[in-house]
Amino acid sequence: MPLIEWYLNATQLPVFDANTLSYINGLKPHRASHWDLQTNAMKFYKASLLEQLSHIQKNRCAYCGLSLERNLVDREHFVHKEQNGGYPEFMFITENLFAACAFCNRAIKGTTAVITNYNADYLACEFNLIHPYIDTPSQHLAFVVNSYGEAILAQSLTQLGHDTMLFFDLHSSIMTCRRAAYLLELKRKEELSVTDYAELKSVSHFKPD
Ligand SMILES: [Zn+2]
Numbered sequence: 001m002p003l004i005e006w007y008l009n010a011t012q013l014p015v016f017d018a019n020t021l022s023y024i025n026g027l028k029p030h031r032a033s034h035w036d037l038q039t040n041a042m043k044f045y046k047a048s049l050l051e052q053l054s055h056i057q058k059n060r061c062a063y064c065g066l067s068l069e070r071n072l073v074d075r076e077h078f079v080h081k082e083q084n085g086g087y088p089e090f091m092f093i094t095e096n097l098f099a100a101c102a103f104c105n106r107a108i109k110g111t112t113a114v115i116t117n118y119n120a121d122y123l124a125c126e127f128n129l130i131h132p133y134i135d136t137p138s139q140h141l142a143f144v145v146n147s148y149g150e151a152i153l154a155q156s157l158t159q160l161g162h163d164t165m166l167f168f169d170l171h172s173s174i175m176t177c178r179r180a181a182y183l184l185e186l187k188r189k190e191e192l193s194v195t196d197y198a199e200l201k202s203v204s205h206f207k208p209d
Pocket of ligand 1: 065100102104
């Protein structure tokens with residue numbers, strides 16, 4: 001199945017056991033500093049969250065869709081949690097949490113305000129970027145197939161898609177090249193059979209003259 005969607009269309013949410021949920025609920029009202037609590041329960045929650053998100057997202061960044069392998073991976077709050085302009089009340093809402101690469105999260109998104117219409121009910125908020133869970137990204141953003149048969153050219157279908165594409169730099173030549181490189185990597189990986197891998201291993205170790 002060729003990759004044709006890059007911006008994440010999240011349809012699954014992380015789930016937590018009753019103890020973890022009661023711990024998180026017991027912290028209310030939530031403050032940004034809760035995220036960095038050094039308790040075992042918080043460490044367990046964050047480890048489980050990242051593991052589940054990576055699995056749900058098939059090890060790809062929520063925004064650029066590139067591989068999270070060999071990358072710094074962040075537990076990303078779509079609506080940021082910091083006290084200055086953030087919404088710590090949404091910090092543990094599972095619909096607000098994604099795994100993102102450090103480039104998208106740190107270099108681009110940071111603590112950008114994304115809410116255009118606040119509602120105490122998270123799912124009723126309106127946003128200025130495509131929400132990977134609430135929106136259907138393919139209604140706003142398309143990836144057009146090039147002459148090599150790769151769907152890597154970003155095209156916006158709506159104003160929201162346009163704003164999101166520009167914000168995450170999805171239309172730039174560098175991001176288009178990175179998508180092409182990722183597809184090539186996937187293709188090569190597929191082609192390397194188990195036998196080839198054993199052969200690679202046998203010839204790739206250090207041999208002194
Ligand atoms: Zn990314």
